[in-house]
Amino acid sequence: MPALDYPPPLQRLIAQIRTLPGLGPRSAERLVLWLMQDGGRIEPLVDSLRDVGDRVQACDQCGFFIESDHECVLCHSPKRNPHLICVVEQAADVLRLERSGAFSGLYHVLGGKLSPLDNVTPEDLRIEPLLHRVKNQSVEEVILAVGSDVEGEATASYLNDLLRTEGLTVSRLAQGMPAGGGLDHVDELTLYQALQGRRRV
Amino acid sequence: MPALDYPPPLQRLIAQIRTLPGLGPRSAERLVLWLMQDGGRIEPLVDSLRDVGDRVQACDQCGFFIESDHECVLCHSPKRNPHLICVVEQAADVLRLERSGAFSGLYHVLGGKLSPLDNVTPEDLRIEPLLHRVKNQSVEEVILAVGSDVEGEATASYLNDLLRTEGLTVSRLAQGMPAGGGLDHVDELTLYQALQGRRRV
Structure with a gap:
């Protein structure tokens, strides 16, 4: 008897969610099980994804x-x-x-x-x-x-x-101190660059 | 002039991804931008989701x-x-x-x-x-x-x-020591329950 597992469509979805950035095997499984609860959680997500796929593209010129x-x-x-x-x-x-x-x-x-x-x-x-x-x-x-x-x-x-x-x-872009931080909050390279790029006040 | 933002379908998708468990505003945006790269990443995900929505359900009796x-x-x-x-x-x-x-x-x-x-x-x-x-x-x-x-x-x-x-x-289910761990790896409540539930060898 083969080991019990989720039905194949569910396994495929988990495997696919797992490839998304920031999601590991466990969070992918948790996410898919959450989608399966209450029935109606997959359809709106599919609609939004399809809407983006159909209606959003990059500007030929600037790429936004x-x-x-x-x-x-x-x-x-x-x-x-x-x-x-x-x-x-x-x-x-x-x-x-x-x-x-x-x-x-x-x-x-x-x-x-x-x-x-x-x-x-x-x-x-x-x-x-x-x-x-x-x-x-x-x-x-x-x-x-x-x-x-x-x-x-x-x-x-x-x-x-x-x-x-x-x-x-x-x-x-200029390199130097980020706004609102003291010397203790920046690394040595940032401090070096902030010194190199110092400006007369 | 209103502040620049993503096109509305993209905003809606990010808002929706954000409601999924384990995903915050930043990871939702990162995930959606990743989906937008190379064009062909949305379609397979939509297919898998639709496949699960159409073909997977809970057993009436056991719920699996x-x-x-x-x-x-x-x-x-x-x-x-x-x-x-x-x-x-x-x-x-x-x-x-x-x-x-x-x-x-x-x-x-x-x-x-x-x-x-x-x-x-x-x-x-x-x-x-x-x-x-x-x-x-x-x-x-x-x-x-x-x-x-x-x-x-x-x-x-x-x-x-x-x-x-x-x-x-x-x-x-019995409560007690997890397999493979020493006394230093369990909390006091677990230890208490393991003592209460001790068995004659």
């Missing part, structure tokens, strides 16, 4: 999400400065920068960062469309707002080499 | 999962002892007990435990079907294999009162 029948509110806003492009790794980074209120140019979502260990090469990122925009639009400055981890630094360095040949200003 | 066009492998097995019913909180508990290999009777999944603070009352659990089985089938013993936390104890006590009037053996 748009509804399929709408134009991109970022790329088509007359209030934004078209000579300034801010390059970010993920669509979520666009929201973070928008919430800061410090930027009113256009965005360009790369879709990740260079990471040879994870098989992420320049071809996997939206680098060609970025070069195309820089070449064909009147761009004056590209801000590389990628992370300051190893992969982010590598990505910034790679992009800088490509963009320098285009003869435009390339900048990066 | 069955495929819609199959009969319950537990309730209909001629090898299992029909005079013994093991009452558990969740369907997952059935698998755990089966893996232990220590039980070959029938199961009864309650679907939770009594918890006034979470608004779980006797009407929310599969208690009526349990009483019906005990009354109409030749059941000799009911094992209350619920948890030993406060809610589990309350549930066991409640069921014991109901079942005693039926004049059958009602038992609970």
Whole structure:
């Protein structure tokens, strides 16, 4: 007699939920059992997923999400400065920068960062469309707002080499002390960079 | 100008994922952005969910999962002892007990435990079907294999009162030392119960 297990469709769903980021075998099983309670929890989730799959896509130009029948509110806003492009790794980074209120140019979502260990090469990122925009639009400055981890630094360095040949200003986010923290809250590298980048008051 | 946010279908999906157990706002957003990458990650998930919704249901009798066009492998097995019913909180508990290999009777999944603070009352659990089985089938013993936390104890006590009037053996899982652990690995209550329940060797 084979060992008892869940019915095959349930096993397949658990195996699939397990591949989602942040979910292990136990939490996947717990999540699926929760969905099975009360009957009506799967249908709304399926509807929302399908709605997103059908109606949400990336903007051809900037890479942020748009509804399929709408134009991109970022790329088509007359209030934004078209000579300034801010390059970010993920669509979520666009929201973070928008919430800061410090930027009113256009965005360009790369879709990740260079990471040879994870098989992420320049071809996997939206680098060609970025070069195309820089070449064909009147761009004056590209801000590389990628992370300051190893992969982010590598990505910034790679992009800088490509963009320098285009003869435009390339900048990066300042590195230094985070707002509201004392010296005891930052690591040595951050402190070193904050010292290097010190500004006259 | 309203603050920029994701398109509405994406916002709705994030809000919904956030209600799943074990997922907070940040992990829900991360999960949804991951689903949006490469395009093809939503469709297989929708298929699996729909498959489960269409083809998996609870057995009317024991409450464990069955495929819609199959009969319950537990309730209909001629090898299992029909005079013994093991009452558990969740369907997952059935698998755990089966893996232990220590039980070959029938199961009864309650679907939770009594918890006034979470608004779980006797009407929310599969208690009526349990009483019906005990009354109409030749059941000799009911094992209350619920948890030993406060809610589990309350549930066991409640069921014991109901079942005693039926004049059958009602038992609970033994409490004591877990396998493979020394005295330094258990709390005082467990040690107390292990002493109380000591057995002559």
